[in-house]
Amino acid sequence: MALLVFIRLLLDGALLAAAAWLRFLATVLAAVVVAYVATLSTINVSFFVAAGSEIHWRNVGFAGDAASRALLLTGVVSLLLVMLAFAIVAWVFQDVAYGLAGFATDIFKLPFTYHKLLAPWQTAMYSQLPQQDIEGGKIDDKTRDGSRDCVKSNMRTWPWPLIWRIVLYALVGGAFLAQVILLILRPHESALTFMSWTPALLPFVDFKNSSPNLDKIVPVYGSGIGHEWDNRTALAEPVPLSWLPQQAPVPGFEDWTTGKRHYNAASDPLKVSNLDEELLEELRGKLGDVPIRHVMVIMLESTRKDVFPIKKDGFIWKRLEDSFENKTLPERAQRRLASLSPTANSLTGDYDDGFAREEKDKKPRGGINFNNAYSTSTYTIKSIAGTLCGITPLVADFNLEYRHHIYQPCLPQILDAFNALDGPRKGDFTTFKWRPSYLTSVILYYDKLESLMTSMGYPEENLIGKEYLKSPSAKFGPVKLPDINYFGMAEICLEDYIRDTFASAKKNDERVFLTHLTSTSHHPFAMPADEEYVPLGRGLDDLSHYVNAIGYDDRWLGKILSALEKEGVADETLVVFAGDHGLSLPENGKLPTYYNPNSISNHIPLVMSHPKLPPVTVDAAVSSLQVLPTILDLLRETGSLSDAASKAAGDLMANYEGQSMVRPMRSGNKTGPEGTLGDWQFTVVNPGSAMVSVRDARSTYGDWRLVVPVVDNVEWRFTSLDEDPAEKHPTVGFEFKAFLRNVEERHGKRAARWAEEGAFVSRWWVEENSKRWRYGPYGD
Numbered sequence: 001m002a003l004l005v006f007i008r009l010l011l012d013g014a015l016l017a018a019a020a021w022l023r024f025l026a027t028v029l030a031a032v033v034v035a036y037v038a039t040l041s042t043i044n045v046s047f048f049v050a051a052g053s054e055i056h057w058r059n060v061g062f063a064g065d066a067a068s069r070a071l072l073l074t075g076v077v078s079l080l081l082v083m084l085a086f087a088i089v090a091w092v093f094q095d096v097a098y099g100l101a102g103f104a105t106d107i108f109k110l111p112f113t114y115h116k117l118l119a120p121w122q123t124a125m126y127s128q129l130p131q132q133d134i135e136g137g138k139i140d141d142k143t144r145d146g147s148r149d150c151v152k153s154n155m156r157t158w159p160w161p162l163i164w165r166i167v168l169y170a171l172v173g174g175a176f177l178a179q180v181i182l183l184i185l186r187p188h189e190s191a192l193t194f195m196s197w198t199p200a201l202l203p204f205v206d207f208k209n210s211s212p213n214l215d216k217i218v219p220v221y222g223s224g225i226g227h228e229w230d231n232r233t234a235l236a237e238p239v240p241l242s243w244l245p246q247q248a249p250v251p252g253f254e255d256w257t258t259g260k261r262h263y264n265a266a267s268d269p270l271k272v273s274n275l276d277e278e279l280l281e282e283l284r285g286k287l288g289d290v291p292i293r294h295v296m297v298i299m300l301e302s303t304r305k306d307v308f309p310i311k312k313d314g315f316i317w318k319r320l321e322d323s324f325e326n327k328t329l330p331e332r333a334q335r336r337l338a339s340l341s342p343t344a345n346s347l348t349g350d351y352d353d354g355f356a357r358e359e360k361d362k363k364p365r366g367g368i369n370f371n372n373a374y375s376t377s378t379y380t381i382k383s384i385a386g387t388l389c390g391i392t393p394l395v396a397d398f399n400l401e402y403r404h405h406i407y408q409p410c411l412p413q414i415l416d417a418f419n420a421l422d423g424p425r426k427g428d429f430t431t432f433k434w435r436p437s438y439l440t441s442v443i444l445y446y447d448k449l450e451s452l453m454t455s456m457g458y459p460e461e462n463l464i465g466k467e468y469l470k471s472p473s474a475k476f477g478p479v480k481l482p483d484i485n486y487f488g489m490a491e492i493c494l495e496d497y498i499r500d501t502f503a504s505a506k507k508n509d510e511r512v513f514l515t516h517l518t519s520t521s522h523h524p525f526a527m528p529a530d531e532e533y534v535p536l537g538r539g540l541d542d543l544s545h546y547v548n549a550i551g552y553d554d555r556w557l558g559k560i561l562s563a564l565e566k567e568g569v570a571d572e573t574l575v576v577f578a579g580d581h582g583l584s585l586p587e588n589g590k591l592p593t594y595y596n597p598n599s600i601s602n603h604i605p606l607v608m609s610h611p612k613l614p615p616v617t618v619d620a621a622v623s624s625l626q627v628l629p630t631i632l633d634l635l636r637e638t639g640s641l642s643d644a645a646s647k648a649a650g651d652l653m654a655n656y657e658g659q660s661m662v663r664p665m666r667s668g669n670k671t672g673p674e675g676t677l678g679d680w681q682f683t684v685v686n687p688g689s690a691m692v693s694v695r696d697a698r699s700t701y702g703d704w705r706l707v708v709p710v711v712d713n714v715e716w717r718f719t720s721l722d723e724d725p726a727e728k729h730p731t732v733g734f735e736f737k738a739f740l741r742n743v744e745e746r747h748g749k750r751a752a753r754w755a756e757e758g759a760f761v762s763r764w765w766v767e768e769n770s771k772r773w774r775y776g777p778y779g780d
Contacts, residue, residue, distance in 0.1 A: 005104045007033055037200045038086065044199060046082040056595065056690070104172050213712040214763040217736040221749075224757030229764045233771055234268035235261040239655050243648050245420060251457055252406075252413030263407050263772055265655045270765065272679045275654055277663040279637065280368075282616045290612045292640040293429040293572040294502065294512040295631060297411075298560070299384060300553065300605060301518045304582040305371070307550045308605035309341035312354030315726070316547065319586045320537040329536070336534040340551040343558040347577060347607045349615035365561070367575075367609035368616045370661060374602040374695065376625050378581040378593035379686035380517075381449055383624065387578055388412070388456060388515065390628030390656040394773045395710060395766055397687040402452040405780070407772040411628055412436035412457030414652060415513055421644040429511060429572075430642045436513040437462035439497055441469065442488030442522075458515075469493055475500070484526040491518055491556045492528070495563060502567040512573075516560075517580070518553050523591050525549040543585055571611050574634065578624050579604025581686075587726040593686040597693055597707040597717055598727050602683045608634070608661075620665035621697040623681045626658030633660040667697040680761050690714050692766065694758050706755055708762040709734075718743045718755050 007030050047055040219226045238256045246257065255262035265271045278284060306314050317337065321329050329337070338355045345351055349364035376386025382393035385401050389410035394401050409417070415434035438458050444450045444465025454460050466488035469479040476496045481489045494516070505512045520527060525545035527533060531552055536544040557577070564570040584590055584598035593601045606624060608631075632649040635641050641649055659665055659679075668676035679697035685707070691714055694706045705727075707717035715732040716739040724730070731746050733739030736759065744752035771778045 005101060009105055040199050042079065042082050042086060046079040049078045049082065054595070100172065104176070107169065107173050107176065213709050214766060217759060217763065219756065220737055220740050221753045221756050223753040224760045225764065226760055229269060232269060233768060234263055235771055236264040236267045238262040239264055239651065241651055243421060243644060244417070250417055252409030253417065263655070268657065270680055271657060272659060272666050272669050273654070274659045274663045274666045279662055280616060280664065282614055283662060286614055287638045290610055290638045291572045292574045292610065292635055292638050294505065294569055296573060296575045297388065297515045298557070298575065298577050299387065299517045300577060300579045301380065301522045302581065302583045303521055303550065303579040303605055304600060305579070305603045305605050307341065307547065309344035309348065309350060309353050310337060316586050319543065320540060323537040323540050332534055333536045336536065336551070340547065341554045343554045343561070347609050349617065364615040365609055366611045366613040366615055367607055368613065368618060368662065370606040370618045370622050372619055372621045373604055373606035374623050374681055374683055375579060375581045375604045376623060377684040377686070378601045379684070379688060380580045381447055381452060382684055382688060383580040385452060385456065387624045387627050390625050390658055392625060392682055392769060393684045393688065394775055395684055395689060395692065395769045396775060397689045399447045399449065399452055402448050402455045405774040406455060408656060410456040411631065412513060416457055418641070418645040418648060421642065421648065430640060432509050432511045434511045434513050435505060437464070437501055438515045439464045439494050440517045440519065441491045441493050442466050442519045446487070464497055484520065484528060485522060485524055487519055487522060490520055490528045495559060498560060499563050499567055502569050518556065521546070521549045521553050527552045542591060546583065546585060574631070575609045576627060576631070577605060577607040577609065578627060595685070595690065597685050597691050599693065599705045599719065599721065602693055618661065621681065621695065621702065622661055622665065623658060626661050629653040629656045629658050630661040633662055637662070665697070667699060680758065682765060692762055694762050696758065701754055704751060704754060706758040708759060710766055718751070720747060
């Protein structure tokens, strides 16, 4: 309302009548303000229509990246439709809005003016007097009718325009007064404060309200650590590494030569170790004949766990089924779903999917399938860093990891350090040099991904992306395939490069560490033109395209495994399949993971596949940051490292946050007579600085999820997946104390105490995260 009054004052010709130049400047200023507000409102609404979430203006710098602008351009249709709708509404209501704002302006000017607002009332009215019949003493009918006509005539002569003006002034003035009273009486809660700001100021408020939130919370139940860890840190003297060369800094190991503090597992109060456990029972005595010369890590873009493999009567199946009036999928759709993910069936060994097949068609490839794995982040680039470096990503928006201290050596850097170790040659591949490479069919120069990959130890010449593939210098000639989405081409153009990587390694006595990111399963879920698209749901176009794209990527994974067979390396290659994050489209209709804390976005497929491994299924809660120590553990246990490298791997894996997933998982640490401190697992929610999703690996709390707001304009969020698997009805709140009371009211005091414990563990962890990354106040 205040903004409307301000604009109306600027357009008030009488107010600025004395100076024409001043009136001109006021008109220009009004036009600028109107254009600014209209632009902001259009962007706000169109972003919500396209993404399903509110825009956060502190992330506006994201649009400065040329590759990012291609992503934003996908919302042009929504933008144009919203602009058209706004134009129509503005045209219809322009006179009404101008008039009401005029009344508000008059009220605002009233104390500064002296002219009368009301016209004088008429002081006399004339009407026909009735004439009495002297003889009969009666008023004739004509006189009576004339009297009624006079009354009606008098009402018509009332000053109705003035009366309506008075009523409107009263209503507008009452609205002003009500706004002032409500402002005074409004509870001082951040949610109400944030909601009360005019859209014109939201960009500035978003920056202002992005201040740290967790410093303000105080215990309510006294459960958990409270403020006891405020002066604790996992940073200490680096653990001794006697095998590390001392003459020059080794990339990833600089802290050992510069004397700076480094992550030390012995100092980490959240560290849970299981290295003193035996191997999983299914693996004991079976790893001696499992050679691992090569390692592949395949990151599966936007892949939910429940599509790897997809299951009949699962959540997605039912969501598609319910879109039809008869609640039954068409036969063609059923056939597509039944044949959607055979590669995933083979990799996971999971054929309990509800689809009919003969026993001879069940061919598990071999490997370990983790059913309850969560990603380190729902932003792809952060997830890559978390998986390949065994760390939790930086709690900051988008990719800032490349600019700060990656606080643990990443897998390419570790393997490069192994290359430098001296030792006796066994005459087998264990002493061959590792050669890291990264392959993707989409843009490499997106949000500085290429800088992050080189920071993690990938040689720049071994980074292959769309830019190289389409260039004249491409090894197999420029790729002529069309782009299928705003990032790049379908993955099929990489098949020659994958085969060539292994052929070169065989020729040069090398070991391959190859990382690949799939892309077709990213929005808009388009497939190559020669691929058949099968509609799967009515009115669920995005979900239908997503599921079809998952089927395409499943076939692509089958081609990769076939390429390994053709190169003769399948039996000596460990292939790790890990989702970068999930997608909550079926649950809440949201396409991106941007500010989307639904836990299905955290739940990913995770498989460590090797034809000579027995099929093993693990249901314990694990995180993708455990991939690195698990790979090192498998390399050691299978005898796939030289003696010197095996010792080095043992020293390193003990100093990572994550447990080894080839050993029984521990869900917590003994802390005394009161019980255990859980194995808390954190997921940094896209874009990074606002929310952290938290879960506890202890089985008694396994279905509870907590979303912790790092900044103060985001809500606390508690869900119980046992009661609400799709998280349709979360318990939320901006104020910590009120939030805990709501959790207690809906889920009981035990749940509220757990939420408080998780909140204070997260409070310590968020601050610790900045210390480890040397970010913000802890920067170099």
